[in-house]
Amino acid sequence: MKEPGSISSDMMVDEIMRKWPATVAVVLRYRMLCVGCPIGTFHTVAEACRAHQVDEDLFIPDLESAVRGQG
Template sequence: MEITKNSIIGDVLDQHPETAQIFLSIGMHCLGCPASRGETIEEACMVHGADADALVEAVNAAVK
């Protein structure tokens, strides 16, 4: 699974639950919320004021 800014957070977490800590570390504490699980990484980063490119890089590094 290639993880990009357009990846759905719920899909990433289902395939790679170990990445939850990365999302939590940048303030995405709503990972259990059904709405957040349907957002793309880019959408969630916009809401949380986070850098989507940096998050995608960190998530991809964690799953390799």
């Protein structure tokens, strides 16, 4: 079971950025165009990573670090 505040690949990108605003900086750092994108409300983390050719195994821990205030 994932701990509270943890991010999974099946979560919606928009939901993550709204719930944890610090993650917006991570999304921008990876040069993903999700910020303000209307598709962000429908794209999961996994789908966004595939669309932007981002390594999900690196991206999710960076998002989680931002949530914890370490990123």
